[in-house]
Amino acid sequence: DAKTTQPPSMDCAEGRAANLPCNHSTISGNEYVYWYRQIHSQGPQYIIHGLKNNETNEMASLIITEDRKSSTLILPHATLRDTAVYYCIGGGTSYGKLTFGQGTILTVHP
Amino acid sequence: EAGVAQSPRYKIIEKRQSVAFWCNPISGHATLYWYQQILGQGPKLLIQFQNNGVVDDSQLPKDRFSAERLKGVDSTLKIQPAKLEDSAVYLCASRPAGAASYEQYFGPGTRLTVT
Numbered sequence: 001d002a003k004t005t006q007p008p009s010m011d012c013a014e015g016r017a018a019n020l021p022c023n024h025s026t027i028s029g030n031e032y033v034y035w036y037r038q039i040h041s042q043g044p045q046y047i048i049h050g051l052k053n054n055e056t057n058e059m060a061s062l063i064i065t066e067d068r069k070s071s072t073l074i075l076p077h078a079t080l081r082d083t084a085v086y087y088c089i090g091g092g093t094s095y096g097k098l099t100f101g102q103g104t105i106l107t108v109h110p
Numbered sequence: 111e112a113g114v115a116q117s118p119r120y121k122i123i124e125k126r127q128s129v130a131f132w133c134n135p136i137s138g139h140a141t142l143y144w145y146q147q148i149l150g151q152g153p154k155l156l157i158q159f160q161n162n163g164v165v166d167d168s169q170l171p172k173d174r175f176s177a178e179r180l181k182g183v184d185s186t187l188k189i190q191p192a193k194l195e196d197s198a199v200y201l202c203a204s205r206p207a208g209a210a211s212y213e214q215y216f217g218p219g220t221r222l223t224v225t
Contacts, residue, residue, distance in 0.1 A: 032212065043114075043201050043216025044153065087152055096141060096205050097166060098214065100152030 002027035002090030009105040012082075018075040020104055022088030025069040033064060034089040034098065035073045037082075044087065044100075047073065078108045112136065114217035116202050122223045128190040131220045135183070135204030141165075142179055143214065144187050145201040153201055159185065192224045 005023040012018040024033060035047040048055055048062045050071070055062045061074040075082055087103040115134040123129050135142050140161050145153035156175065158166040161182040170177070174193070179185040189196055199219040205212075 034212070036214075041218075043203070043219055044214075045216070046213040049212050085152075096212065096214065097155060097158065100145075100154070103152055 002031055004088045004090050004101050006086075006088050006101065006104045008102065009107070012075075012078045012106060012108050014080055014108055014110050015077055018073075018078040018082065018106055018108070020073040020075075020086050020088075020106065021070065022073070023070045024088065024090040027068055027090040029068075031090050033062065033068075033071050034087075034091070035060070035062065036087045036089065036098075036100075037084040038087070038103070039081075039084040047086075078106075080108050080110070082106065083108045114202055114204055114215055116200075116217040116220050118220055119218065120221050120223075122225065123192055125194055125224050126191040128188065129192055129222060130186050130188045131200050131202075131222075133185045133187070133202030133217060135185070135202070136206075136215055138206065139204035139215070140182070140207035141205040142185050143203040143205075144177055144185070145203065147199045147201055147219070149198070156187070189222075192222075194224050197222060197224045 002024045032049050032051050034049040036044040038044045048060050050062045064071045085103040085105050087100050089098050117132050142159040144156045147153040156170045157177045159179040162179045177187045199221050201219045203214040203216045205214045
């Protein structure tokens with residue numbers, strides 16, 4: 001699985017867009033980029049994943065650079081409930097194995 | 111749709127004691143995972159089952175940890191004997207069968223404290 005690098009923490013004002021970056025320069029051509037988040041005292045929750053193209057769902061948008069070495073998760077209108085640890089994971093090729101890193105602690109403040 | 115169920119939610123034991131955790135995955139999910147999450151770190155995969163067969167247990171400390179998934183449904187994870195460094199949250203996750211199923215569904219976890 002690809003090694004990913006994320007900032008340890010970020011802040012965002014409620015109602016504004018939260019843009020969470022991730023570097024995955026060692027990702028291979030058939031590895032996906034996954035984003036999960038973990039709210040305090042809960043299990044991780046899937047957000048979105050992508051391979052090459054940008055993706056959008058009801059929770060977020062995922063922007064992947066053309067060289068696939070980095071990506072950005074966008075929460076368009078952050079709320080206080082979006083305060084969580086966000087994990088960017090490169091992989092998923094072998095029976096869906098996920099290797100979690102340290103993640104980014106996103107704090108949304110009023 | 112019912113989520114992944116885990117029990118107990120909390121457990122406190124003394125070192126050298128034994129403990130077991132139980133996981134009931136989402137109905138029909140073929141793949142089941144056990145993760146260990148130490149405070150301040152991301153989850154680490156311990157073992158992965160496909161139906162009732164082990165796919166990956168490379169990071170399972172086999173001298174003290176064991177896991178089984180009888181009949182390809184429920185699973186138990188056991189630690190015997192426990193060490194102080196086993197204090198962590200143990201997460202169970204499941205995933206539907208098929209290459210197009212990417213999302214893992216996590217349970218709430220069992221918080222283990224070893225004293």
